[in-house]
Amino acid sequence: MALSSNCWKYLVLTFNLLFAMSAVVLFGMSGYLLYRLFIYRHFIGVGVEYPAILLLMLAIITCSIAWIGWRTAKSMHQIHVIIAGLLVMLIVVIEFSCFVWAMVVWDNIEIDIKTTMTSYFLLTKENKEASVDSVRWDRLHVKFECCGVSGPNDYSSAGHVPFSCCGQGPLDSIQKPYTSDCTTLYQRGCGNLLHDYAKQHLLLVAMVALAASLLQVRTLILHILPVV
Structure with a gap:
């Protein structure tokens, strides 16, 4: 059964609220982990920080996409909502790639x-x-x-x-x-x-990236259901 326009609108707004909240949490955690690695960059090398830098950038981009999604949902332009959903899918893929990257760096860090x-x-x-x-x-x-x-x-x-x-x-x-x-x-x-310090923080970066991608997959389903 097709959802009414108001129900669809509120579901998408709920999605964007959850999406924005996850972006704020992601920004705080990735920024903290990046700082913890950055202060010892002369000893562990800057390459160790790259997954955390990518995660921080994704948090900023996620906030922007959540704002775009909020605006498009209020205007009820379905095509714009679909585009926002595709952007979210791209973010999820990159976040999962960040998880894989962090684990590769973690494995070769010694x-x-x-x-x-x-x-x-x-x-x-x-x-x-x-x-x-x-x-x-x-x-x-x-x-x-x-x-x-x-x-x-x-x-x-x-x-x-x-x-x-x-x-x-x-x-x-x-x-x-x-x-x-x-x-x-x-x-x-x-x-x-x-070595142990960097591995511990890289593992945290990987787990944060994985958790963020899984959480945003769930909210993405909420975003897609009204469309289908």
Whole structure:
């Protein structure tokens, strides 16, 4: 039985409301996960962030499509509603592709992070003067209670280990003398810890993308039913 025009209109408006709500949630979660990966981009590489960036962009586009759908539903132009539905289908496909992409990056992240961290570590050691790179390593050491990439032996060629390897970091963002002598070194390296950290957040990105695509498939069915 065909739905009345008012019933069809309210169903589509309901769809767009749910769609907009999912976009807001998606924006918040993808933005948070992107930030958590972005702050360690020098150690894990920017490639790890790309699935989260795509997810954030999809959230913004989804908000736009929800607004278009709301406008077209109010005007009762069925062809416009169908076009909006096709755009939603495209978003769902891209979100599922983002899930697959995040899982592929998740599966290959160990080699990428180890290579990136080692290159960045060597670059920092070559800079003999105090720099923002050494401050980043200090903060990483203190945050994760680790030292170097594989352990304190990474600093053997330098002849000294930074005091951040026992929890003593610089006094502020500008490199300054350390506050005390280091007596107990962190023995674990930062490589494995950053690897686990990145894998955990990438898995969350993948799960958010999958959940968003499944949720929007359900609301898409609500959008299509009145048309058929």
